[in-house]
Amino acid sequence: MNELVLLVVFLCVLVEDVVMFKSDPVLPHLDDVWWGPNELKMHNDTSIRPFRIHFHHDMIQDLRYRLLNHRPFTPPLEGVGFDYGFNTDYLHSWVDYWANHYNFREREHHLNQFPQFLTNIQGLDIHFLWVKPRVPPHVKVVPLLFLHGFPGSVVELFKAIRLLTTYSEDRDFAIEVIAPSLPGYAFSDAAIRPGLGASEMGVVFKNLMHRLGFDKFYIQGGDWGSYIGMSMATIYPKEILGYHTNLATAITLSAFGQYLIGAIHPPLVMSTAVMDRVYPITKYFVWLMTELGYMHIQSNKPDTVGVAMADSPAGLLAYIFQLFSSASRRKYVYRADGGLDDLYTRDELLDNLMMYWVTNSFTTACRIYAETENIRNLYLGIMGHPTPVPTWAIWAKDEITYLSNSMLKTKYTNLIHSTVLQGQGHFLAFEAPDILVKDVFKAIDAFRKWHKKH
C-alpha cells in the first residue's frame, strides 16, 4: 500500500499542474524557430530535392572492421535473461550476422524502395519518404503524415507504407504517405541550438506538410511520433483532419483521477480484460522503473552516452536491440535471446540500426528526450490541453501503457474509437503492419464520415 499512497500524492501534484494549464483557454503557441545555421537564413532554399541512401564502401569497411575487432564481451551472470541488459551470449551471433551475412548492397537497394526527398525547413534539411498510391482518377487521395519514434526510423514503417499506399476498390479513398525522419534522426539534420523537443518538431512537420502542398492532413504515430502527433493535434486543430495513434496519452486531471481510482479497484475504471496492462499499480510502476533507465540518462546526458554508441557498432546494437526486446514483450526480459528473432527478421532490425550507424545520429536522436522531458516543455501546456481533432487509438497488448476511452476523452474530446488488441507490442507498424494498416484505413474512413457530419 505504500506505493499507492505515494502514487496518490504524485498524481495530485500532476493534477494540480494540469488544472492550472486547463484553466488557460488560449491555444498553446509555438514559433517558427530557425534551428539551423544562421547563414542559411539569407538564401533560404525551399526546393524539394530527390534523395537516395548510399552505403559508402569506406563506411562498410570501417563498420565491418569495428564489428570483427570488438573487444571481448563481458559474459552474462549465470542464469540470467535480458534482466541485466543485452545478454552477451547472444550478442556474438548478431555481430557475426551484421559483419558477415548482412548484404549491404542488397539492403541499400531495399532501403531505397520508396521515393525519398530532402527539403529545408526552419534551417534543417528534413528527409522524408513520399509515397503515392496508383488510383483511378475518381478516387480521392488523402495525405497521411506517418511518424516514427526512438529507437526506430522510417525503416520500421516500410511494410506499413507499402500496405497503406496500395489502393483497394472497396474504399472510396486512397492514402498517400509522407514519412519524415525526425530532426536529428537518420538523414534529417539535427538542431544546432537547444530547444527542439517533440512539440517543436510538430511545427517543423506542419511546415513540411505545407511545403508539400497539404494544408490539412491526417497523422499516424507511435512512440515519439505519437507525442508529436498529439502536439500537432493540440496546436493545429484546424489543420489535422484526424489523429490515429498506437500510443495515446492523456495527461489531464480527470484521466489521472480515474487512474487513481483504478489503483484501489481496477474494474472501476477499465475492463477486467485489459486491467493487467497497468495494474496492480505497484507491479506496473516497478516494471516501468526497471525498464526506463535509458530514458533517464537520455533525458539527462545524451551527449555522454552517445560518444561510445557512435564508436562501437556492437554497443549500439546491444543498446538499441535491447529496447526492441523489452518494448515488444514484457516477458522477453526473461529470455536470454531477448525474443528478437521471434518478431523481426535480422535484416530489418539491422536496416533500422543502419539508419543510426551510417548517419552517426544516435546522439542527436537521443536529444529529443532532453529537449522534451523538462520543465520548459511542461509549461508549454500542450499535454493537458484538450483537442477537438477526431482521434482513434489502437492498443497493443504489450504497449507500455493503456488508457481507457473515458480517460482519453478528457484530452481527445472527439475520440472516435479505440481498438484493443490481444497481442502485439510497442513497435506495432514494424511487428504487425497488417493490423495497424487495417485499423488506419478504418479510422480515416471514420474521420471522413465525421467531417461530413460536422
Next chain:
Amino acid sequence: MNELVLLVVFLCVLVEDVVMFKSDPVLPHLDDVWWGPNELKMHNDTSIRPFRIHFHHDMIQDLRYRLLNHRPFTPPLEGVGFDYGFNTDYLHSWVDYWANHYNFREREHHLNQFPQFLTNIQGLDIHFLWVKPRVPPHVKVVPLLFLHGFPGSVVELFKAIRLLTTYSEDRDFAIEVIAPSLPGYAFSDAAIRPGLGASEMGVVFKNLMHRLGFDKFYIQGGDWGSYIGMSMATIYPKEILGYHTNLATAITLSAFGQYLIGAIHPPLVMSTAVMDRVYPITKYFVWLMTELGYMHIQSNKPDTVGVAMADSPAGLLAYIFQLFSSASRRKYVYRADGGLDDLYTRDELLDNLMMYWVTNSFTTACRIYAETENIRNLYLGIMGHPTPVPTWAIWAKDEITYLSNSMLKTKYTNLIHSTVLQGQGHFLAFEAPDILVKDVFKAIDAFRKWHKKH
C-alpha cells in the same frame, strides 16, 4: 510546494519501511557465498600472491588505434556546457592526450608504486594494495581498510595512501593501509552469478582482512566504499574499530523526519551555513534527478550500456570523466570543459580510467548498482539498522548530500564528530588527500581514545 507534498509522502513511505526494519532487534546476517566458479571450491587457494600491473604492448597499440580512429564526435549544441553531457568540443584534446601524450610505460611504473597482491576470497581473486608504514618498534600500527567507489579505483586513493602510511612522531600510532579493488573492478574478479551487492562485498572484505590476519580494523570509505563500510559497521560491530566516511548516510525514521521538517524551514534541522547543500528541497531534488541518469541505467541494464563502453575508449572517457566533473562541483555542469583540469591532472584521471580499460571491467563494475539498488537489498534491513561502531564523518561542500549530526546519530549511535568543509567535492581522497588524511588521523586517534574508555 507541489514537490514538497510529494516529498512528504515519499518520506513517510520510506519511514514506514524503516520502522519495520528497526523493530527487528536481530543483526542482519549475510552468508559466505561462493561467487566464483564452483570447480574452484575443491582446491581453494588461500595464498597471498604478489601482483604487478602490466600494460601489454598489444593492448596499448589497440587502445591508441581505437582512440585515433574514433568516429566523428557529435558537435555540442550552441552555448551549452556539460548540460547535455560531456561537451565534445573538449573531448578532442582528451583523446589526443591519451593517445599521444600519456606515457604508458611511465604511468605503468607509477601504478605499481605500492605493494599489490591477489588472494582468493569466496571464489574471487581480490586485488589489493597493502602498504605498511616504516615505524620505530614501539609504535602501534593499526590496520585501515580503505575503500574506493564508482567510477573510481584504488588509483583515486594513491596520494592519500602515501600520506596515511607516512609515520609522524607526534602520533602514538601509525597506519597500514589495505586498499582492495572492489569485486568486478579493475584486477579483482567479478562474481559469476547474481547477488554480489555492496553489502555482500562487505562480507568479502571482512574475509580478506581475516586472511591478512586482522580480526579488528578501521574503515575509510567514500561513494560505494562508504556504503560497504556502513554495511560492515552494521553487520560486524565487534570487528570494526571505527568507521570514517566522506559520504555518511542514515536511512532511518528519525533522520527522514528531520529532513522533512527542514523542508519546511531548513534552520530547524541544520546550520544556515550548510543548509544550501540539500535545500531548497525542490532545487536539490531536481538537481539529483538531472545528474543521476547514469545510476538509473546502471541499476537497470549495466550489461547493455557496458558493451559500447568496452569497445570505445573515447566513449568510456566521456562517460567516466563526465561523472568526475558533475560530482566534483555542481557548478561544473555550466562549463564547456567540465572543470576537469582545475582539480585533477590529466595523467591521474587517465590512470584511473586505465584501471577500467585495461581490465575491460566497466560492465562488471556497473553491476554493483543493479545488485544493490533493488528490493532484495532493501529487505536485508542493513540501511536502517543502528550500529554502535564509533563513526566520524567529513563533508565536502559539493558532496552529493549532507546530513546533520542529529540525523547521523539515528544510525551511528556513537558518532564522534563531523568535519564540515567549505570546499571540495565527492572525490575527496583524489582531490584533497591532505585534508582527508588529516581528518582520518584525527578520527583514528579519537576512536582509540573512545575504545580505551569503553
